[in-house]
């Protein structure tokens with residue numbers, strides 16, 4: 001029963017289907033982890049969402065920034081951006097069922113295995129100053145709100161870059177926004193837990209004083225699989241934690257990659273977008 005972890009689909013449905021075919025993926029036997037950003041930018045967002053929904057218990061998902069953006073747009077909390085490709089979802093007859101399901105997804109997935117085998121999945125990363133138990137609790141704070149009647153009020157104020165620095169005594173919407181940003185938007189961070197929101201390119205785009213989140217060592221040492229950072233092209237040089245970067249930039253003309261968690265084998269299919 002292999003488990004395959006796949007990075008950001010971003011509406012690349014043809015490639016998603018091709019990758020599952022290449023893996024001979026069978027939902028009755030195999031398991032799938034999707035590292036968030038199932039939708040947006042690519043042409044097949046609705047099909048990706050439906051495909052993941054249909055896989056039922058065979059799939060585990062974490063929410064990415066584009067998934068959360070979809071939830072906020074659908075509610076009218078923020079306007080869609082010109083570059084968004086979310087219209088097919090918003091117009092779909094099954095939109096409510098799909099969005100309700102998406103909103104119930106977590107920010108982190110933990111395979112729960114014994115310490116040196118333990119594997120976690122997050123969309124962007126794990127804030128280096130958080131212990132695993134703190135990270136788990138903070139993810140649950142947001143998940144609880146998203147599954148409650150307070151969800152709409154939070155989605156109304158979710159977007160934003162402040163507070164950029166995590167502090168344990170943050171409260172209310174600021175606290176929830178800081179947690180969302182750490183799990184779903186982080187790339188470069190300072191040693192005191194301040195996030196940068198501008199640099200999106202490769203490792204040489206680090207602002208002064210900031211470093212990739214995975215280059216800070218941790219006392220615990222789980223394997224962390226993550227997406228979000230397409231410019232890494234699946235590489236994490238300088239990593240001081242055990243990480244696997246899964247977003248190989250399919251929507252940007254790269255490829256869609258699956259990591260078989262048990263063996264470490266990687267399988268990719270190329271982007272099918274016409275050049």
Ligand SMILES: Nc1ncnc2c1ncn2[C@@H]1O[C@H](COP(=O)(O)OP(=O)(O)OP(=O)(O)OP(=O)(O)OC[C@H]2O[C@@H](n3cnc4c(N)ncnc43)[C@H](O)[C@@H]2O)[C@@H](O)[C@H]1O
Nearest residue numbers: 065066068069158159160180200201228229230231249252
């Ligand atoms: N508080 C909040 N809560 C929830 N949602 C929020 C939020 N604030 C904002 N959002 C939402 O998040 C969404 C994204 O915002 P953006 O601000 O556009 O986010 P992004 O960093 O570009 O994220 P993305 O996930 O697209 O990154 P990727 O690496 O693929 O692409 C990044 C860059 O990498 C570049 N790139 C890709 N492949 C590359 C390669 N091989 N080499 C170099 N560069 C590459 C691309 O050109 C691109 O410019 C928006 O819808 C926004 O509204």
